[in-house]
Amino acid sequence: MSPERALCHDDNLLFAALDDLxxxxxxxxxxxxAFAAISLSVVSGEALRTSVLDFLASNxxxxxxxxFTTALWLPLVAAxxxxxxxxxxxxxxxxxxxxxxxxAYAPLRIGLGTVALDILIVVVITSWLRRHMxxxxxxxxxRTSYVAFVAIFLHAVTSxxxxxxxxxxxxxWSTAAALAILGLARLLWGRLPA
Numbered sequence: 156m157s158p159e160r161a162l163c164h165d166d167n168l169l170f171a172a173l174d175d176l177x178x179x180x181x182x183x184x185x186x187x188x189a190f191a192a193i194s195l196s197v198v199s200g201e202a203l204r205t206s207v208l209d210f211l212a213s214n215x216x217x218x219x220x221x222x223f224t225t226a227l228w229l230p231l232v233a234a235x236x237x238x239x240x241x242x243x244x245x246x247x248x249x250x251x252x253x254x255x256x257x258x259a260y261a262p263l264r265i266g267l268g269t270v271a272l273d274i275l276i277v278v279v280i281t282s283w284l285r286r287h288m289x290x291x292x293x294x295x296x297x298r299t300s301y302v303a304f305v306a307i308f309l310h311a312v313t314s315x316x317x318x319x320x321x322x323x324x325x326x327x328w329s330t331a332a333a334l335a336i337l338g339l340a341r342l343l344w345g346r347l348p349a
Contacts, residue, residue: 178242182235183317189231190311194330196224197304201337232272264313271306274299
């Protein structure tokens with residue numbers, strides 16, 4: 156192989172490595188911000204309906220936060236998933252995005268993210284169609300977002316490379332604790348009607 160050709164081959168390897176690094180960093184950044192947005196959405200939604208916090212039920216700012224963070228996490232999750240599908244190192248296929256537990260190297264850890272995505276897609280679509288649905292059915296479907304949050308949390312803690320960082324870990328565990336406290340308050344003191 157000529158020196159020019161070897162140099163060109165080395166450049167291609169360098170660009171491929173940089174592409175994978177950029178995709179990996181983008182997947183990390185979008186995954187973390189999507190987790191934060193989903194966390195805010197679920198916590199604010201829970202706070203809106205917990206009777207011990209009934210003064211928040213009519214708080215338009217909290218309602219807007221819930222609605223905004225729902226709209227915010229959609230493109231973040233899409234970018235997270237797309238970068239992982241494009242990243243050759245991640246080895247995630249388009250099928251793995253919708254069918255859980257198919258990834259060869261970490262079926263449970265990655266599958267939890269897929270389960271959460273599937274649930275949240277159903278929750279969002281039914282929220283858009285809420286006017287055309289029975290309210291009781293919509294509420295039950297909407298409550299599956301708690302299951303999705305648990306799946307996302309476990310996916311992030313077991314798959315996310317940034318959860319060993321103290322700040323990220325503290326925020327994630329604080330969110331989980333806030334949801335647990337609000338959930339317990341809702342069980343003990345009731346919920347507000349939707």
